[in-house]
Amino acid sequence: MEPLNELIARHYTRGDLGAALLAALGERAALPPAALMELLGAVDEFHVGGRAATIALAEDLALQPGQNVLDIGCGLGGTARLLATRHGVRVTGIDLTAEYVDVGNSLNARLGLSGQIDLVCGSALTLPFAARSFDAATMLHVGMNIADKVALFVQIASMLKPGGQIAIYDIMRTGGGALTFPLPWAGDASLSFVAAPLDYRRALTKAGFVVRGQINERERACAFFAEMAARAGPAPALGLGMLMGAEAAQKLAHIRTQIEAGLLAPIQILANIP
Template sequence: MTTAVAEHWASGDVYGRIVTALHAAGKSLDALTIEDLAPVDHFHARGLPATIELGDSLPAKAGDHLLDVGCGLGGPARYFARRFGCRVSGIDVTGPFIDAGRRLTELLGMGAVVDLRQGDGQALPYGDGTFDGGYAQHVTMNVPDRPSFFGEAWRVIRPGGFFAITEHGRGNAGPTYHPVPWSEDGRGEFLVTPEETVELLGAAGFVDIDVTDTGQDDLQRYRATLALAERGELPALGLHVLMGPGAAEKWRNSARNIEEGRTHPVRVICRKPG
């Protein structure tokens, strides 16, 4: 993935912005919890509720080693490490996210079970069969080479392991309205239909590919968050801390894209034979 994609997601002192927002929300760094961070720590559609739903669908278990591709700040990695009693390695192209995520991981005392590093999901720096499973939450919209992305996931997951993604798939009703969270103007956006995603996962070698439509759930969350923004009632801590002053317009367009069938949000679970 390109430098432009990384710079779209974040630049500057992300950790500092989060700390400022935590203080404004009355949260102490000396007693920080995963729950305290949750409003800003799950940078994808529906945030923590979507991470919880994904976890409900994963066959992960204690002692597993999981891969989080496009880990952002590491919120899902930390959540799954605690929920399942496993280790999670996260990778993301965006340097400021990794810097902030490492510091937050240390504040939470989770450095022994969560490892975050900067890198590209199209060329993973891990050996074959390293992981018991992997996932990518709202990452593939920015992936130009999906065959390589899915092929790398297949390579580093052990036989019998699982792989899951959530994404805004391309709809059939015309081009996407911009800006949206993953692209300001269409640059760096590489949407494919859910059907094409299934074909590409199958071509990479994955089987038992199960697709769940999440569009209405995502739409309701966009509408609710947008309503808060329009009333000037957004809390001190939330994804707008990362998205900046254009957050409301991005949420508005995201909702409109789903409503008009321009995007098709889905959750996909599959496995590597073995």
């Protein structure tokens, strides 16, 4: 049987993402770095709420210039680029999907950010970094693919300096009933490990974190989907559909329906190591 990590990586792998991204950008690929990065936000912020959600999360972390941040499940590096450019931090990202990491590092080079951001391919359950080397960690829409939340947070806790923070922004279970697939993170239930906020808080506590706060971002999510639906015409070439393949419309419809019904919600949790 194929290892779970390989199945998850395959779920996200497109195979021609770099070429497709450049084709969608066209002449806009030559835009100045700031303008290009703004344009890329439509595709490299692969989570409900997009860039606005990332900005809100970063503000709650109150990052300081020069800090080292670990981005778990970094994807194409959208969150890493926002943190680096807006807050002056150095970001190390890790993701299971090699294609995402390769394309993300290519984008960092194009934007002149290679010296400030490093994306590597690997598992959040076996982090290949020096212990106590990060001031903060971020994790956006990642835990839905990880069954053992305690093991995940133990790994992250070992990477953080005393007082280090973690900001989590995951889709969590907020109501009863069976989930309808496919969803952006899983084609079926075999790759989906959605948990309730209480499960996250308990896992964080077992790993040595002190939970500081929790925010339900359901209203932000509903507004995000309503805005997407209000746009006239077909889905844009440069958008989240690029990362979700032929089932993109179905995946987005399913997650929107289940968030609006109260089964799921994007939840932000902040915690720190004493």
